[in-house]
Amino acid sequence: MPAASIRSICCIGAGYVGGPTMAVIADRCPTVQVTVVDINQTRIDAWNDSDLSKLPVYEPGLDAVVGRARGRNLHFSTAVDDAIAAADMVFISVNTPTKTKGLGAGQASDLRWVEACARQVAKSATGHTIVVEKSTLPVRTAEAVKAILSAKEQSSDGAQKSFAVLSNPEFLAEGTAIPDLESPDRVLIGGEHPEAIDALASIYENWVSPDRILRTNLWSSELSKLTANAFLAQRISSINSVGALCEATGADVREVARAIGTDSRIGSKFLQAGPGFGGSCFQKDILNLVYLCRHFGLPDVADYWESVVTVNTWQQHRIARTVVQKLFGTVTGKRLAILGFAFKADTNDTREAPAIRIAQDLLEEGAQLAIHDPKVDAEQIARDLKLPASSAPDADSGPTRAALSGEGTWWPSEDIAAAVSGADAVLILTEWQHYRDLDWSHLAPLMRQPAWVFDARSVVKPADVLKAGLQLWRVGEGQP
Template sequence: MEVHKISCIGAGFVGGPTMAVFAYKCPDLQISCLDLDPEKISRWNSNELPIYESCLLEIVQNCRGRNLSFSNDVSNEIKNSNIIFICVNTPTKTYGEGAGCAFDLTYLESSVRSIASVLKDCTDKKIIVEKSTVAVRTAEIIEQILTHNAPGLDFSVLSNPEFLAEGTAVNDLLNPSRVLIGGKNEEAIETLANLYARWVPRTKILTTSLWSSELSKLCSNAMLAQRISSINSISAVCERVGADIDEVSTVIGTDERIGNKFLRTSVGFGGSCFTKDVLCLVYICESIGLTDVANYWRQVIIMNEFQRNRFTKCIITSMNNTLKNKHIAMFGFAYKKNTGDTRETAACYVASTLLEEGAIIHVYDPKVTRQMMLNEMNLHKFLDFISADKHLITETNPYEAVKNSSAILVLTEWDCFKDFDYTRMFQDMLKPAYIFDGRNLLNHSALREIGFRVIALGKSDFRDFRFC
């Protein structure tokens, strides 16, 4: 099957970068990224992109206006496309059956119905690519909607899940560890595989059934989340027995059967995928009668909440259970470094608890705006009990954030945090001056030499602070 044009419905964290890299690597193809949000499209057509990813702006600038476009004109772009990617949000349901666990497929179903409406009289072959993270057998839903609403359409549905890590998305697209394509139609599978093969070695392009592809994506994220919760659980053990989590994780990681990835303790995982995908796996297991399996995976989420809660409790107890009107500097609000994404960030949960205690929080994050912080706090209804203007303050200068503060919290592992002048910061803080390192990022020995009381995850020092 010949391909001249590719479209993608959804210009978010996945759709935008994916289409940009396709345009960059396939200059002979026309690539169109579509979204109904006019503001988002406007930003994709500017030099202030709606998301931050290293090297993304350069690639967009290189291709935009040549073979890459961003548009709201979904109907016309779909009509002329050979391959249509569906890259829309599939959030967790907040209502009805499966609330809190199952995926809400509203946006996906709406996209498929739009495709069917536009293509109902089309005589050309079309490949519909499911790139959104979905529950198993969602491809069947897509097939049913298209079959009933565009009965004459010659189409194939493929599953091609993304395996991007925010902060390294462009590199993950340019140098993927694997590309997974699931489907029934061999010609359609080969067509998409040939496009990826322009820059991805064939040995890294894996093909499976539709259902294996859909489940593999959920399981990949669940396994990664499990590793984070596992090492975080060990950090609590280290604190009680006098061991050092960094030493323990190094030893564990040298075992080639285990490897050293995702073995760094933290205040807990965040982002748009891990919690959502693990809970969807839990729901699937419950739905098919595998209660014990569901309980196993639910424990990954429980452990993540445990880590966040005990870190926050440590801050409160270490500061004499008295935070009212105390100023606290928070370094980092994004859920991880090299991204401005705040979805499910641990910082949101920590901040909400400290605000309930009456603290005044000064947040510095190099890539997160005040509005992004407030949006995330509002999403979880964490602003109902505070005046945001008075108690949650965003700073553009880290040295301003620490003035007259009682503590510094490190909640994102931005590399720039390691380069700050902490001697200068110490002089501007109230004493005793605390640093609660939720990422084990900083040089704790040097900070103690300056005079800070440093509390870090998985260290035996926590025994002195009744950390639990």
């Protein structure tokens, strides 16, 4: 199919990848009709809401992009079959979580929704359709997609169908998805059909320089996505392991990171010590890589990559243990304020957020948690913690008999001052900008003394915290 003939695009999946990606494509390609489909009516209604602040995905700048294109050539719908039938190109952008049971549980990707999409495309497509893998997929998933599509190349009414399958993995960082899409480091397209590759490249060439569009075979493209995330996650686990050593020896991980980051062979990115990586991709993709290595008879390679996830989990448990140790060995009945629940700033995504594991450890110790996040709602926190919210207790009453019995509870707080009132400690677990600018001289008198600030994101100004009479722990900072 010549590039010029792409006039209609359908994207199956209106989540964190599909929604922003299609919004930017529609914005930059005004002559192409772009329809994002999803079976979740509530999600589609949110994408169509006249109030752009209610979009189901929070990304800085996304509201403006959607506002320019929606209703012109960007559409959101639950009419999946109709959109597929009308499309020259169909993107598959559905969730591929780690399997929780069965063969490969805990490591392999659950591809049930990808297969369902492929079957729906096979059934509903008309004429020649380019099918683009946008979801993060294990290597050689395209084989399964191609097999499903090729079985339907003769439709029931005798009309001919044909398909070309491409891999076009996303390399977005949540919180910066719009600039990442508008000015990408690279666009990767893998496939076996040169005309199909050129057709997809022609879409991106509306705003991306051709020298940034990389062409590979299908398998290299699929593996490149997993490898990129594995390398980035590896850097995070590496600097966090060094941070623990810094705490033990009196070094400062920020100074170490600055020193090694100036080496041009290493670079400074992803060397910020913290509570570990989260989000929908890093852990899932590494575990997928581990599963593939074991499947192909490479157990030593699998063990190497699995250690990256092990260190990440260890870091989160370590932070929770540090809080307990600093608070006289117990947090039972004590009120702790958690600032930040999203896995990173500038997103409302909590998938694999470090705050989940840290909060669960503290709840198991009997802590009473006031949780504040500017973009994550209480219902999502309850789902992630697998524990319904309680009512906020009186901040001046101290630990109740029920609290001292060891039952951990939590409640949402829309106000930071309310969250820290009566608290023995504040934990900063997401690097939201306004946590950097807190007035500790105002907050400290609200807390129960002696009180601590546990800064897992290196966002506070230590002098301000100490001047306010609070004790401070910062990740990766040892005492001389």
